[in-house]
Amino acid sequence: MRKPPPIPIRLIVIGAIAVVMIIVNLPFIWMLVTTFKTEAEVFRIPPSFIPTIFDLRNYERAFQIVALDRYLLNTLFVALSVTALQLVFNSLAAYGLARIPFRGRKIVFAMLIGTLLVPPEVTMVPLYIIVRQMGMFNTYRALIVPFMSSAFGIFLLRQFFMTIPKDLEEAAIMDGAGRMRIFWSIILPLSKPALWTMSLYVFLAMWNEYMWPLVIINDLNKQVIQVGISQFVSGWEVQWTLRMAASTVAVIPIIIFFLFVQKQFVEGISISGMKG
Numbered sequence: 219m220r221k222p223p224p225i226p227i228r229l230i231v232i233g234a235i236a237v238v239m240i241i242v243n244l245p246f247i248w249m250l251v252t253t254f255k256t257e258a259e260v261f262r263i264p265p266s267f268i269p270t271i272f273d274l275r276n277y278e279r280a281f282q283i284v285a286l287d288r289y290l291l292n293t294l295f296v297a298l299s300v301t302a303l304q305l306v307f308n309s310l311a312a313y314g315l316a317r318i319p320f321r322g323r324k325i326v327f328a329m330l331i332g333t334l335l336v337p338p339e340v341t342m343v344p345l346y347i348i349v350r351q352m353g354m355f356n357t358y359r360a361l362i363v364p365f366m367s368s369a370f371g372i373f374l375l376r377q378f379f380m381t382i383p384k385d386l387e388e389a390a391i392m393d394g395a396g397r398m399r400i401f402w403s404i405i406l407p408l409s410k411p412a413l414w415t416m417s418l419y420v421f422l423a424m425w426n427e428y429m430w431p432l433v434i435i436n437d438l439n440k441q442v443i444q445v446g447i448s449q450f451v452s453g454w455e456v457q458w459t460l461r462m463a464a465s466t467v468a469v470i471p472i473i474i475f476f477l478f479v480q481k482q483f484v485e486g487i488s489i490s491g492m493k494g
Contacts, residue, residue, distance in 0.1 A: 252462040276463040289446035296361045297424040304420050307367040312375035333369045360434045371416045378412035414482035443468045
């Protein structure tokens with residue numbers, strides 16, 4: 219039986235982990251404490267980490283000045299819609315690339331991977347033109363339809379599907395099961411860690427999306443939270459306390475979602491990509 223490391227070594231390791239954790243979380247902690255400060259205290263020299271007076275009015279003022287509640291609901295609707303659609307289309311495409319043999323499968327997969335090298339700024343103008351011509355400008359569809367599928371999501375699920383033993387499919391085929399029955403009853407139940415991992419990536423990406431909603435949406439009632447937070451910057455003035463309060467509120471749904479899927483997320487990351 220392997221002996222545990224000596225106590226001094228364990229204390230050093232725990233101390234190093236604690237230091238790294240503090241460094242990584244320091245920006246978030248600073249953002250949080252800034253929400254309780256006054257505007258004058260934010261710019262005080264020397265700066266103070268702990269506010270002299272904890273003031274919750276910054277949150278109240280932030281919701282009064284900007285319709286953060288509306289933006290949060292819009293973002294939640296868009297993020298959940300895109301996540302659900304990508305779960306459907308990405309998993310179907312990944313299953314076809316991983317399990318169904320057809321001529322040119324490797325070429326299709328290589329072209330799919332090649333799209334990951336194209337920065338989104340390159341495709342934004344053509345995508346904008348297409349969305350306008352389809353009559354989706356300034357609608358929720360413009361925020362959802364272009365992101366119904368993603369190359370990264372297909373790649374992630376495809377790599378996971380490749381790790382599932384083929385014996386399970388062969389046994390199901392011998393029992394008379396079709397491709398969709400195999401996909402629904404065998405592949406998807408065994409792929410929950412990868413599906414949750416992809417869901418977290420997609421949800422986080424859509425929650426933090428800023429440039430595309432700013433370009434394609436003119437109606438403030440349909441805007442998303444990241445564009446709403448930017449409204450605290452006007453001209454040469456930045457309302458730091460209110461902006462930090464709005465940012466703190468925007469982070470809460472991401473933290474809650476991650477707490478629910480952290481186990482599956484770690485498992486999916488550790489397994490996906492092990493087989494090419």
